[in-house]
Amino acid sequence: MSDATQTGRSLPDRLTTRAQRIFRSWEALLIVVAIAIFIANAIASPYFLNAWNLSDATFNFTEKAMIAFAMALLIIAGEIDLSVAAIIALASTAMGYAAQFGVDTPGLVLIGLGTGVLCGAFNGALVTKLALPSIVVTIGTMSLFRGISFIVLGDGAYRGYPESFAWFGQGYIWWVFTVEMLIFALLAVVFGVLLHRTNFGRAVYAIGNNPTAALFSGIRVPRVKFILFVLTGLMSGLAAVCLTSRLGSTRPSIGVGLELEVVTMVVLGGINILGGSGTIPGVVIAAFVMGLVTFGLGLLNVPGIVMSIFIGALLIGVIALPRLFVMVRGR
Amino acid sequence: MGVFTKLIGGAAMAAAMIASPAMAQDNVRIALVVKALGIGFFEAAAKGAEEAAAELGNVEIIYTGPTDTTAEGQIEVINSLIAQQVDAIAISSNDTDALVPALKKAMDRGITVISWDSGVAPEGRQLHLNPSSNPLIGNMIVKLAADHLPDGGDVAVLSATTTSTNQNIWIEEMTKVLPDYPGINVVGTVYGDDLADKSYREATGLMQTYPDLKAIIAPTSVGIVAAAQAVVDAGKVGQVNVTGLGLPSEMAGAIESGASQSFAIWNPIDLGYSATMLAYELSQNGAVAEPGAQIPMGRMGTLTLDDTNAGAMADPFVYDASNIEEFKSIF
Numbered sequence: 130m131s132d133a134t135q136t137g138r139s140l141p142d143r144l145t146t147r148a149q150r151i152f153r154s155w156e157a158l159l160i161v162v163a164i165a166i167f168i169a170n171a172i173a174s175p176y177f178l179n180a181w182n183l184s185d186a187t188f189n190f191t192e193k194a195m196i197a198f199a200m201a202l203l204i205i206a207g208e209i210d211l212s213v214a215a216i217i218a219l220a221s222t223a224m225g226y227a228a229q230f231g232v233d234t235p236g237l238v239l240i241g242l243g244t245g246v247l248c249g250a251f252n253g254a255l256v257t258k259l260a261l262p263s264i265v266v267t268i269g270t271m272s273l274f275r276g277i278s279f280i281v282l283g284d285g286a287y288r289g290y291p292e293s294f295a296w297f298g299q300g301y302i303w304w305v306f307t308v309e310m311l312i313f314a315l316l317a318v319v320f321g322v323l324l325h326r327t328n329f330g331r332a333v334y335a336i337g338n339n340p341t342a343a344l345f346s347g348i349r350v351p352r353v354k355f356i357l358f359v360l361t362g363l364m365s366g367l368a369a370v371c372l373t374s375r376l377g378s379t380r381p382s383i384g385v386g387l388e389l390e391v392v393t394m395v396v397l398g399g400i401n402i403l404g405g406s407g408t409i410p411g412v413v414i415a416a417f418v419m420g421l422v423t424f425g426l427g428l429l430n431v432p433g434i435v436m437s438i439f440i441g442a443l444l445i446g447v448i449a450l451p452r453l454f455v456m457v458r459g460r
Numbered sequence: 461m462g463v464f465t466k467l468i469g470g471a472a473m474a475a476a477m478i479a480s481p482a483m484a485q486d487n488v489r490i491a492l493v494v495k496a497l498g499i500g501f502f503e504a505a506a507k508g509a510e511e512a513a514a515e516l517g518n519v520e521i522i523y524t525g526p527t528d529t530t531a532e533g534q535i536e537v538i539n540s541l542i543a544q545q546v547d548a549i550a551i552s553s554n555d556t557d558a559l560v561p562a563l564k565k566a567m568d569r570g571i572t573v574i575s576w577d578s579g580v581a582p583e584g585r586q587l588h589l590n591p592s593s594n595p596l597i598g599n600m601i602v603k604l605a606a607d608h609l610p611d612g613g614d615v616a617v618l619s620a621t622t623t624s625t626n627q628n629i630w631i632e633e634m635t636k637v638l639p640d641y642p643g644i645n646v647v648g649t650v651y652g653d654d655l656a657d658k659s660y661r662e663a664t665g666l667m668q669t670y671p672d673l674k675a676i677i678a679p680t681s682v683g684i685v686a687a688a689q690a691v692v693d694a695g696k697v698g699q700v701n702v703t704g705l706g707l708p709s710e711m712a713g714a715i716e717s718g719a720s721q722s723f724a725i726w727n728p729i730d731l732g733y734s735a736t737m738l739a740y741e742l743s744q745n746g747a748v749a750e751p752g753a754q755i756p757m758g759r760m761g762t763l764t765l766d767d768t769n770a771g772a773m774a775d776p777f778v779y780d781a782s783n784i785e786e787f788k789s790i791f
Contacts, residue, residue: 176544185539185542188535286556372532376557376558377560380557382555383531383558385528424540427536427540428540428543430522430524433497433525433527433528433533433537
C-alpha cells in the first residue's frame with residue numbers, strides 16, 4: 130500500500146516556481162471546473178442566478194461537507210469511517226428520544242454531539258486497541274448504529290422538536306446566508322488550520338505516508354487515529370443536529386447512503402484515498418462542485434440517476450487523471 | 461499543461477450536458493414527484509399525468525424524483541422545483557414528516573402542493589389524494605367474491621397478521637357491508653402472517669376444513685398469490701376462486717390458470733391522472749382545499765375532502781383476464 134502512495138508523488142521539482150505549482154495544483158484545476166459548471170448552469174437555466182435559489186442549493190452539500198472535513202483527515206491518516214451516516218441516524222434518534230421528554234434545544238444539541246462522540250470513540254477503540262482494519266470495523270458499526278435506531282423507532286418517527294431547534298437547519302444568519310453555511314465556513318477554517326498549520330496536522334500526514342516511520346519519530350499513532358475517529362463522530366453528530374433540524378423529524382432511514390457521498394466529496398477534493406496527501410481547500414471546492422452539479426442538473430430536471438452517473442464520471446476522472454498524467458510524463 | 465487542457469475539455473463536456481433548450485414559459489408546469497425514478501408503478505402514474513396534461517392542453521408535466529427512496533433526495537428535488545417556480549407539486553412522499561419544512565417553503569412561495577398515494581402530514585400539503593378508502597376496499601373485496609357466486613356460498617378470509625392495521629380495518633369494513641350480499645357466508649378468517657409458506661398452508665387448511673368453500677378473499681398481496689398456488693396444487697381450480705388485493709405482475713399466473721377470476725388494486729394511471737387534474741384545479745381554477753370541498757378531477761369524477769383535507773379517488777380497480785396482459789408489465 131505504501132509503495133502505491135509513493136508513485137503518486139514525486140519530490141518537489143525545484144525548478145518550478147511557487148506560482149507554477151499553485152497553477153498546476155489540484156485545487157486550481159477544481160476551481161476551474163467549479164467556475165465552468167457555475168457558468169454552464171447560469172447559461173442553461175434562467176433560475177440559477179438567484180440568491181435565494183443558490184442559498185437553497187447549499188443544503189445539498191453543507192451537512193455532508195461538515196463530515197467530509199473530518200473524513201479528509203481520517204483518510205489522509207490511512208483510515209476510513211463508513212459508519213458516519215449510521216451515526217447520524219443514531220444521534221438523531223437519541224435527540225428525538227430526548228425531545229419526547231421535553232429536553233430543550235441546548236440539551237438536544239449536546240445529546241446529538243455526545244452520541245456522535247461516543248460512536249466515534251467506539252470505532253476508534255476497535256481500530257486502535259484491537260488493531261482491526263477500519264473499513265471492516267465501520268462497515269460493522271454502520272449496521273450496528275442504524276440497527277439500534279431501527280430497534281428504537283421501528284416504522285415510527287420522532288416529531289415534536291422544540292421550535293427553537295429548527296434554527297440550525299432552517300435558520301438564516303443574515304439575508305440569504307443560512308446557519309448551516311456559517312457552520313460550514315467556520316469548520317472549513319478550523320480544519321484548514323488544524324491540518325495545515327499545527328503539529329497534529331503534520332502528524333496526520335506522517336501517519337498516512339508511513340505509520341512505522343511516524344511511530345519511530347515519536348508520534349503516538351494510535352492516539353492520533355483515535356482522536357480522528359472521535360472527531361469524525363463529533364462532526365457526524367453535528368451533521369445529525371443540522372439534518373434533523375432541517376427535516377423537523379427523525380426516522381431510522383435518515384441519511385441513508387450519505388457516507389458514500391461524503392467519501393466522494395473527499396476524494397474529489399484531491400485527498401489520496403490511500404492516505405498521505407490532500408488539502409482542506411480541495412475538499413471545500415469539491416463540496417461546491419458537487420453542490421453546483423446536483424443543483425444545476427436538478428434545475429433542468431435531469432433524472433437523479435444521470436446525476437449519479439455524472440458524479441461518478443467526475444470522480445473516476447479525478448482519480449484517473451493524475452495517474453494518466455504521470456504515465457504520459459514517464460514516457 | 462496536459463491536465464489543465466483535459467479538465468477544460470471536461471468542463472466543456474459538463475456544459476454541453478447541462479445545456480438544453482429552454483422550456484416554454486407560458487405553460488402551466490405541474491411537477492409529479494415520485495418516491496424514486498425507475499419504478500413501474502410511478503412510470504404508469506406519469507403516463508396518467510401526461511394523459512391529463514393532453515386533456516388540459518396547456519400543461520407541461522415535470523416527472524421527477526430521487527434515485528433512492530429517501531426524504532433527503534426528495535427535498536433536493538423540491539428545492540430545485542421551488543427554484544424553477546413551478547406552478548404545482550404533486551408528490552408521493554418518502555416521509556410523512558421530513559418533507560413538511562421543504563413543502564411549506566414551496567407553499568410560502570406560491571406553489572400549489574398536493575400529495576398522492578403516500579401522503580404528507582396535513583401542514584405540508586393542501587390536500588391528499590388516497591387511491592381508495594377503507595370502506596371502498598372492504599366493499600370491493602367481498603363484491604369480487606360475490607360477482608362470481610350468483611347463488612351465494614361459503615367464503616373465507618386469508619389475512620396478513622392478527623395485528624395488521626390495514627387488513628383488520630378492511631375486514632371490519634367488509635363485515636359491515638355483508639348484509640348487502642345475501643347468500644355470501646363468511647365461514648372464517650385465518651392469518652398467513654404475510655409469509656408465502658404460512659399463507660399457503662393456511663389456504664390449504666381452509667379447503668380441507670370447508671369442503672364447500674367457494675372463494676378465498678385475501679386482502680394482502682402475499683396471501684393472494686400463496687392462496688392461488690394452494691388452489692392450483694389442490695386441483696380445485698374452478699371450484700375455489702381466489703380474490704382480494706394483489707399486484708398484476710404477481711397475479712398474472714393465477715389469472716391465466718383460472719385460480720383467480722379477478723382481483724383488485726389501485727390503478728396507478730388513474731392516480732397520476734387525478735393528481736394532475738387536482739393540482740391544476742387548485743393552482744389555475746381557484747379551487748380551494750378545505751374540509752367538505754368537492755374538487756373535480758376529469759374523467760375520475762370529483763374528490764370529496766374529509767377533515768384532514770384528504771380524499772379517496774375511487775373503488776379499487778379490478779383486474780381480470782381482459783386487462784391483466786396490459787398491466788402485468790407495469791407493476
